[in-house]
Amino acid sequence: MKRRARPQGWLSDVDPTASAIGSTAAVLLTAAIYAGSRGLRNFDAALIGYATATIFLAFGVTYRYVVWVQSPPTRRYLVKGWKAFLSWRNFRRFPTLVPKAVVSNLAFQTFIKERGMGRWAAHQALFWGVVGATLITFPLTFGWIHFRSAAGTESHYEMYIFGIKTVTFDALSWLGWLTFRGLDITAVLVIAGCAYFLWRRFRDREAMTGQHLAHDLMPLIALVAISVTGLLLTFSSALLKGRYYDFLALLHMGTVVLTLVFIPFGKFFHVIQRPASIGVQIYKRTSLEDKGPFHCKRCGAAFETQTYVEDLEETMSELGLGFEGWAEHCPRCKRVERGIAYRAHVKEGF
Amino acid sequence: MMNRTLFIDPGRCIGCQACVAACRECDSHRGRTMIHLDYVDEGNSAAAMPTVCMHCEDPVAPCAQVCPADAIPVGPDGIVHTAAKERCIGCENCVHACPFGVPKLDLTEMLQYKCDMCYDRTSRGLSTMCATVCPTGAIFYGSYEELLADRPHSRASDLFGFSDSLVQTGCAMVVPAGRESVSVPGGYV
Structure with missing residues (x-):
């Protein structure tokens, strides 16, 4: 081959x-x-x-x-995952499966907790910081949300969504503070998360093994650069009476633009890929109910599901690997059989 | 096969599990062993079989090919690395497609684990943990020339037969002289 x-x-x-x-x-x-x-x-x-x-x-x-x-494996999971998700029968059988998976896998990423509490806490700070900043920034830059000062008041603002007036609030109230400081709060969360991961990248040998500047360090540096330059804007307006604001605004925009353009090519793409884990979970759970578990052809132990092994064999065949039949044996049996064959045909009776 | 690689000789393995313990000590996967040690004919024979990742070269890394998340990187040096932590979606395709039965999956962490030939060590010219501690030389790390100098009557084969398919690997099995041109059987499927 x-x-x-x-x-x-x-x-x-x-x-x-x-x-x-x-x-x-x-x-x-x-x-x-x-x-x-x-x-x-x-x-x-x-x-x-x-x-x-x-x-x-x-x-x-x-x-x-x-x-x-x-690619064959991704396409197969995509089709099977959506089919399982959109099935009314599956919804009736497992009504809480998807909400649970979304909350645990996507929102709170509990699987990271198993890798370490520090990593989980840092990732949560980073995640919610980025999510918050995205939800605030994108609609603002698209012109979907804008603010106008309310006529006849000193510190009241009106918020417009898609050109429709929604709420009026006092900029000096807690809602006003939260609205205008939202990006500062998310920046602090992002910096805290990135600081932990940068520390880890320089001190933890597990993280250091095989890491690359472009893939592993640049995304963290980019997020810190965005957050720090963003906070400097607040610093300028709050404490420097707007001095250097124009330069800082350009600098901040430069860091954001470069990072946005970098997203499809680098580590950030995992944000787009991660929801696939929900599809895999639904697919595995429902296929277990439908056709039952698969049993190893050698030892008879149950592993995976009938549907899963059939699909994997199809994927392997599509890729032209040529040893699909091996997928019907559990990993241990594959190793033992190879040992038996070596003992019988290569070094007899070792 | 790779220039400096692992040579596995099950004929020398005494099943002491030193490789398993040493692998567990590695910083890059603390407390978790990547090497497998299986007793081939448990209860009847002491024969044991150490299994490391063979770093398949042709076809290139089947585990990476069946990965739906493109999570398993293959380095320019031929090393098939553990799945990228941020990408692995826990589907287990790699676990069941690997003809050697190497990758493991921790579903709670949603992480795949596999031998990466002690990349933190070998990329700096050091030997792998398993080969360093193996008391009988069942796991040998070095070049083919070094193996031949050490064991003049042995040869190595990096070709495995699975059904009608041949898989060429970066690591190799030690075989008796004269048998190096024949593929090593992958099993009896």
């Missing part, structure tokens, strides 16, 4: 399907920005760098996602 030859030239590496779907995503987001900002009337031109980078991000992330789901 030979390795697949790589196509020559970078253009031949471009996936036309992924390009088309990625471009559609970018166009849809642009249209949503236009419509959501009421024909750009509520769009803040000073934030155009953020919006442009986000449109590129939509293209990049969609492109990579489409390329990713085309």
Whole structure:
């Protein structure tokens, strides 16, 4: 069996399907920005760098996602996972399966707790910091949310969502403080999480083994840079009477834009991949109920499910591996059988 | 096979589990062993079989190929690494597709674990933990030339037969002289 030859030239590496779907995503987001900002009337031109980078991000992330789901194992899980998720029968049988998996795997990432409490706490700080900052920043830069000072008041603001007036609040109240300091709070959370992980990357030999500057350290450095420059904006307006604000705003936008453009290519892409674990969980749980467990052909011990082993064999066959039958043996039996064969045919009776 | 690699000789293994204990000491997977030691004919014979990741070269890393999350990186030096922690979604495809039965999965941590030939050590020119402590030389780390100099009557094979397929690996099995051109049987499936 030979390795697949790589196509020559970078253009031949471009996936036309992924390009088309990625471009559609970018166009849809642009249209949503236009419509959501009421024909750009509520769009803040000073934030155009953020919006442009986000449109590129939509293209990049969609492109990579489409390329990713085309590989045989991913495609199979994607189809089977969605089928299991959208099945009414499965919903009736396991009504809490998906909500539980979403809360435990995606929101609170309890599996990281098993790797270490410090890592879990740091990841939670990082996660909620990033989620909060994203929920605040994206609608603002798209012009979907904007604020106006309420007529006839000194410190009251009106919040508009998609051009529709929603709440009026006092900037000096706790709601006002929380609204205008939301990004500062998320920045502190992100810095705390990143600080722990950076410390770990320099001190923990488990983390240091095989780490790469671009893959493992740059994402943390980028998040710290965004958060620190963001906090410096507050520092400038609160304590320096706005001195250096313009320069700091440009610096902050530069760090954000570079990070957004980097997302499809680097470690951040795991944010897009992670929900696949929910699909896998639903697929495994429901296929266990449907066809039951699979039993090792040699020792008879139950492992995985009938459906899982059939699907894995199909994936292996599609990849042209040629030893699909081995998937029907548990890992220990594979090793023992190889030992028996070695003893019988290579070094007799060792 | 790789230039400096692991050579496994089950004929020398006495099943002492020193490799298992040493592997557990490694900083990169503290307290957890990556090497497998199986007793081939338990109760009738002391024959034991150490299994490390063979770092498949052709086809390249089946475990990585069946991974739906692209989580298992293969280095330019041919080392098939443990799954990237942020990507592994715990599907166990790698565990059951590996013809050698090497990867393990901890579902509570949602993490795959496998032998990465002590990358923290071998990338700095040191030997693997298992080979360092093996008292009988059943696990040998070095170049093929070093193996031949040490054991003139032995050879090594990096070709394994699984059904009708051949798998060429980065690590190798020690075989008697004259048998190096024949593939090592992968089992009886």
